[in-house]
Amino acid sequence: MAEPKRLLFNAFSMNCVSHIHHGLWGRAETRQLDYTSLDAWTELAQILEAGCFDALFLADVVGVYDNYKGGPETSIREAMQIPVNDPTLLIPAMAQVTEHLGFAFTGSILADHPFNFARRVSTLDHLTRGRVAWNIVTSYLPSAARNLGYADLPRHDDRYDRGDDYLDVLYKLWEASWEDDAVVADAERGIYAEPSKVHAIDHHGPYYQVPGPHLCEPSPQRTPVLFQAGSSDRGREFAARHAECMFVAGSSRAVGRIRADVHRRAIAYGRQPSDIKIFQGITPVVGGTEAEAKAKAEELRAEASVEGGLAHMSGNIGADLGTIDPERPIADVDFNRVTGIIKNLAETAPDRAWTFGDLARRQMTGQFLVGSPEQVADRLEKLAEAGADGFNLIYTSTPGTFVDFIDVVVPILCQRGLMQRDYRPGTLREKLFGHPRLSERHPGSAVRQR
């Protein structure tokens, strides 16, 4: 009998009040209102580490969802990803109280210049002793681009072209600028680093001109573990080249399809399918029994904010769901950016005529995975068979969702050999892939000094 596949688990959160399931922040059992409190975050990190989670995955946006009903009002009222604070600044405090937990944060290539971003990430990788992952995004909110000095959101494919150049700068700074033995810290001779082993990078790309050298000495991982989440055609091409982990929101059919496509494309870059792990987003709603879980899910569905969900989905698809008839079939409309979401949705029930109303309801509660602890574990096992290597667990209450999962589902997963009982040693990449630094097959390693 084959060894069961160890599944990976991230807690999915965001430095804001309401992340995915809106309208629930006022419930007594959630600490969402404490998002500015270091204590709430260090407590969460300690819970996750006690539960042997692989990482805390922090989403982010650098703009406002402001197209629903023509403005940001609904988002502001619902605390729907606004206010939203910087995710990176939570990591050092959480790292201080943990030893193994990884920290994945989302950062847009539009927000920081790569020279400065490279330093920030190297600093995090040093301070966490190699436990940092970066979820590469290219922004989809026009508000982000306009506030960051772009006349408007660059076109979708242009953003990915810029992303390729951005990553090329980063690889050179992280992998090539300082040789492994550049730092000698020889107090006798008064030499901290050998100047001949610290190199300018002289990057001249289509978007960025960066002479270097990198301002930081090599951190434990050099390049952080790279996540990517875009599932458009260009996004999958980008993932095939750069990503080590991919986050997919959608049905198991969509996950399987994206997985197969990204693996196929990765081979064209000289990589192997096992070089890219797929994380599926799910919201566990666990009860002592199936009936309890169903009642809990019903209660959450009843309290969830339809308005919050519509504002969120409107921003995601770049179309105002406040002006579109909810009964209108989605197949009827050709939104450039809707494609991926619609495809994923449609694949969960290919024969059904999906409407925009379905889309909004789906956004709010569609990812619920409801059941007894055994049922939830069974379902995760099935999703893994369909293609998921791991999961981003979405909360309906924090840290409650994670506490419940750890208390009742994790023991079953461990018993079945589907989840680690203890951490492997080393950096986050070593824990996930068995090697501390970027694989030799990864295009980012091609710039290394030989």
Add this chain to the structure above:
Amino acid sequence: MAEPKRLLFNAFSMNCVSHIHHGLWGRAETRQLDYTSLDAWTELAQILEAGCFDALFLADVVGVYDNYKGGPETSIREAMQIPVNDPTLLIPAMAQVTEHLGFAFTGSILADHPFNFARRVSTLDHLTRGRVAWNIVTSYLPSAARNLGYADLPRHDDRYDRGDDYLDVLYKLWEASWEDDAVVADAERGIYAEPSKVHAIDHHGPYYQVPGPHLCEPSPQRTPVLFQAGSSDRGREFAARHAECMFVAGSSRAVGRIRADVHRRAIAYGRQPSDIKIFQGITPVVGGTEAEAKAKAEELRAEASVEGGLAHMSGNIGADLGTIDPERPIADVDFNRVTGIIKNLAETAPDRAWTFGDLARRQMTGQFLVGSPEQVADRLEKLAEAGADGFNLIYTSTPGTFVDFIDVVVPILCQRGLMQRDYRPGTLREKLFGHPRLSERHPGSAVRQR
């Protein structure tokens, strides 16, 4: 008898191996090599808070000192501010283990877009419960500008013009975008914030176009305490408008002159002299007796790296001291950027014919304040009479320099009523100035909603 003036004390450090006094990182008593360790920084923060220091002041550069002998080699060999990690990421971990200590960090207006920077600082102010200060710099290293996407370092006065626009964006985001009562967090009605009280800023300046709104709800201080350190003519004008605290490196004569000039200019902006506090940089070298202190200073001077000092000074003045005859009088040369440093230096001994060699030696050890605990306290009292409101203490070993100072000098200062024995309540600004937010007289408060 007048109440003695309470003096302010910051520890001056940097997220790097060698900050000001170079060549000393290999000594047994210093933790400079532990700059990537969170433990070293949280230990330092706890020491400073036990000693009732006002703040830890973190310097920064986002480039390399690469003009000495025509290249960065000396800086790299000496660890002279390279490697240099991001300072802001140290703050959350230190905030987690302290309650009152302030955290001032240096940030260049060339490094981050103001929309993104505003969010990062608001996040820090939330997480620290209002203990953050920002030292506004405009960068002086051409390497910084070239790596950050500027063809070359913008001219000195242009950088300050850009700085004015940058600050205008920040004031609008921090002070005007969210009204005080915008956040209601009313779970019953499902309203987190009142959309009518969250405003776009619609900034159209000469350098920045930022529609807003700010992504963060108001933090305890809104605008962080503002430090500034440039003492050129344009720099003093900038300080007079924006700064609440000013850091001056130089003789007490220079400090007095800059203080008087900045206070005079501040009045033209509707501010009062007491609105701007002057911090003088000094390096305490304390011994049990004067003789012990002198011996310690001699030992440090003998071990200090002349090369490191020359590379540092070359970057500061924008001229390669490796190619200039050290015997050449400084009065002889008209470097645009040398002016302030030379003036400050020359004023310590106006009749002396200073040379470039003097300048370099001065850079390394000139700020030593050597003596028994009583003598050091006497000297600080004198410097305060000459114009300093407080001090940035420069280390020769960390945390050793601060530990020594706290152990033997602080008790004397407290006894004389020159230093606080306990913290005042409230935000950092409240502790320093008695009010939690920007003064009504500060130009930044003019944008507030009335």
